[in-house]
Amino acid sequence: MRALFFPGCTLLIAGLLLAGTARVAHADTDCLSCHGDAGMQDASGRSIAVNSGRFHSSIHGSLKCTDCHTSIHGYPHPDHPAPVQCSSCHADEAAGVGGSVHAKASSNPCIGCHGDPHTIVARTDPNSTVYPLNIPKACGSCHGNEAMAKKYGLPNVYALYLDSIHGFALGKEGLLVAANCTSCHGSHKILSHKDPQSPTYRANIPGTCGSCHVGINEQYQKGIHGKAVAAGNPHAPVCTDCHTAHAIAEPTSADFRMQSTPICGSCHRDKFTTYRDTFHSQLGLLGGYTETARCWDCHEAHDVLPASDPRSSVAKANLVRTCGRCHAGANASFVQYQPHANARNRKLNPALYYIRLFMNLLLTSVLTFFLLHTVLWLVRSRFQQVKGKSAGGKHA
Amino acid sequence: MPEPSPAVPAQESTEPLMGPAPPPETKERYFLRFTLAQRYLHGVLFATFLGLAATGLPLRFSGTVWAIRFAKAVGGFGAILFFHKFCALILTLAFLIHLREIIARGLFKGEKGIFWGPTSMVANWKDVRDLFAHFRWFLGLGPKPEFERYAYWEKFDYWAVFWGMVVIGFSGYAMWFAPFFARFLPGWALNAALVIHSEEGLLAILFIFSIHFVNTHLRPDSFPMDMVIFTGRESEEEFRQRRPKEYFRMLSEGRSAMRITDAPPLWLINFSRVVGFTAILIGLALLVLTLSAYVAG
Incomplete structure (x- = not known):
């Protein structure tokens, strides 16, 4: 036995057994006799309490504390037990995160998105932080943060997304199929858009958007832009060039x-x-x-x-x-209208060029002539008026 | 400055008498220059022209801040286009009424002086001589020419507006009813229509709001406004000063009594001032916006 027994614990176990709700007595009940106290804090004031009820209804509820907190073998245990390694069970996901842009994000990137491991529920549960409707909020806790966005040179995308057609469909209409962050970026192995492996790499964007917008992508692939992208032209526009990435x-x-x-x-x-x-x-x-x-x-x-x-x-x-x-x-006849006519180009549109030239010459010559005419007239009239006044003054 | 010719001193002696309004005690005679219908025509013309300019300029310079703000303020381009077309229809109607009057008077009633002669709007050799003489007078090289009922620059104003209405009107309607006009015109004519419409419109705006304003209203002899187009009347003194040829011709023909009228009532003068100055201020504001858009590129 790794755990120590206290008299209180015995009573608790007895109570659980009597109520008929108990399963096989876990060793974690021993841990919870201390950590079940909601006010429990470590030396630095950080909460180290575990809500027994929520833990047991969480996706990890069937595990023992020591399944994750492997460095603890008995009580008293060290003040600073070794950090939990999610990777010991979630090896693929951890490997993905390890190779992602979030690899260096914080000491435990899992918690950043999934929240407190003691309360994690299945991602199909609406209470999950990674339930489709909740994902933007989870990502937005960092990517909607002005200071953070500035620090890493990222656009503050959360607000843009919320106002976009995807954000509206997801947040306001509650459409589970609407694109959330992970639909385009992936979840664990999120890569920079500069990485050719990334679903947001330029050449991969039509395929990424096309995973939902199948019909549009088919049309796009037939068009000159889609063909150019497929042929490796880096300048040809992909979906995000016209629609933008987040503020769609x-x-x-x-x-x-x-x-x-x-x-x-x-x-x-x-x-x-x-x-x-x-x-x-x-x-x-x-x-x-x-x-x-x-x-x-x-x-x-x-x-x-x-x-x-x-x-x-x-x-x-x-x-x-x-x-x-x-x-x-x-x-x-109507469709001979040229929506891109260039009246400044004599070779392409000679008729239009000469019409514009004529109109411009008319405009400048009429205005120039009358400007001269008017200015001379003004000067002469004023001269005449002043002269007339002074003459009138003398007579008076 | 060359020696003034003998006619000039005669002019000078009378000029100081041309005050803005004669004292009411003097029983001065007034002559009717424009009939009520003609004054209404000018009223409709300048009101719709201001409307067309104010709604046309934001289109021509649609990228400018003021154009976008104006469009937002009035409810988008839909409202601008509606008002533009509305003014265009009224002006077209006024133009047709004027045309009908000219044809009726000139052709059917056989009124003399509509198409030719001293009272006609049609240019004649005297206008050419007056133009050169006027320039000589500007430079102090000769006497001031004596003008008839319509001076050459007034005829130019008239024909510029006449030609402008035909050209701008036709190109405007061609764009308004493009599919219809495309039955008779080649498609590229629709391209040309916009070029012509906007260039001719700009010419009209620049000309009216600078040249016409100054020539007719703002030059020292008329400053700040020539009221005759609003009141229709001018004093005998003004009449003789401005159009001596017509004045003395009427006296010699013994027809002066036909056009004698009462002095413009005070309400009409005040009304004319309000309307006239409003129009001039709007016009000058539009002129500034146009020129600023040109300068901005």
């Missing part, structure tokens, strides 16, 4: 429609400039009017194809249908 907005929302055109424009600069010259953009920029065409309204969002591809929404044969989505009555 509802794609039909005004916010998203306002923010994403410049994102396409950050690569397609010339198209963005010419788009900015058009009525579509002028209306769109003003806000509150989100219906005007943004890039993907014409080019599609996921299966973007070049105009030379007959399946493309902007292929010549499909333009009447594409423009007709907004412009009822669009016909073959």
Whole structure:
């Protein structure tokens, strides 16, 4: 026998036996005779109390204290027993954490997410800290911490996530299938997005998002962007380039429609400039009017194809249908409108170039002539007026 | 400064008499320059023009802070576009009414002086001579030209607005009803429509809010505002000063009595001041915003 007996313990065991609730008498009852006292603290004032009830209903409740606290063999025990090694049972998970970005996070990274090991419940239990609906809060306890985010150069992602479409679905709607942190980052072996093994590594993102968004990913893989990524082009956009990683907005929302055109424009600069010259953009920029065409309204969002591809929404044969989505009555002549016309480019758009040139010449010549006319007139009139006044003064 | 020509001293002696308002005791005669209908036309014209400019500029410079704030304040672009189209319809209506009057008077009633002659808006050789003479007078090289009913810069204002309404109106309606106009026009004409619409609109805004304001209202002889477009009346003294050719022609034709009218009532003067200054201030504010947007790039 490793434990020592006290008279009080005997009574307790007897009581449990009498009540008929007892199982095989555990040695932990001996530990709990001290640690069951809710006010028990160690020399540094840290609580070392264990709630017997919660412990026994926890997932570890069938274990003996000494199964984990292996360095304790009897009483009195050392003031500082050896730290518990979760890895002795959870070897795979511990190995994962050991190779993850959290390896050096704290002395015991397990507790950081799973909480007090004496109260851990199954992750399918809504009380679990790693129950899907609770995961953002668990991660957010560090990743929603401004100071911590600053210290490790991380974006303060918790707030962004909460306001995102995923955060809304999970937190507000209680959708278990909505993406939580671990859906994209994994749980134990969380790797930096720079690691090619990471599900958040650039080239892996379509697959990661596609594990839920299967249909969208299929479209994306058919599109020019998906093909480029698959071919190893590091510049081609993946999901997060347009949707962002954490602050993902509802794609039909005004916010998203306002923010994403410049994102396409950050690569397609010339198209963005010419788009900015058009009525579509002028209306769109003003806000509150989100219906005007943004890039993907014409080019599609996921299966973007070049105009030379007959399946493309902007292929010549499909333009009447594409423009007709907004412009009822669009016909073959209407779709000759150039949504990316460049009035500054004589070679590409000669007619438009000369019209703009004419209008500019008209504007500058009329204004220049009349500016001169008006200034001379003003000066002359004032001169005349002053002269007239002084003359009038003399006569008076 | 060259020696002033003989006509100038005559001008000088009369200039100090041109005070802003003659003392009420003097029984001065007043002449009607603009009919009530013409004054209403100008009223509708400048009210809708201010509306079109105020709603068109945020579109043209839609990236600027003031444009976005304005759009937010009035309820988004939907509201701006609605107001823009509303003003456009009213102005179109006014334009058509004016056109109808011109055609009725000129063609059907055979009224002389609508299409040609001293009272016509159509330019003639005297306007060209007046333009050069006016420049000579600016430089002190000659006498001030004597103007007829409409001086050359007033005719320019008229035709600039006329041409502007046709061009801006047509390009605007082409964009408004793009699929319909695309039945007759090639698609690239819709690209051209926006370029033309915005450039011509800018020209109109810059011209009206700087050149027209100064020429007609803010120059020393009229400062701070020429009220005749609001009251319709001007004193005999002003009339003779500003348009001596018309004044003496009317006297010689014996038609001066036809246009003699009473002095503008005080309420009309005050009303005109409020409306006129409001319009000028709004116009100048829009001019500043336009120029600032140009400077900002």
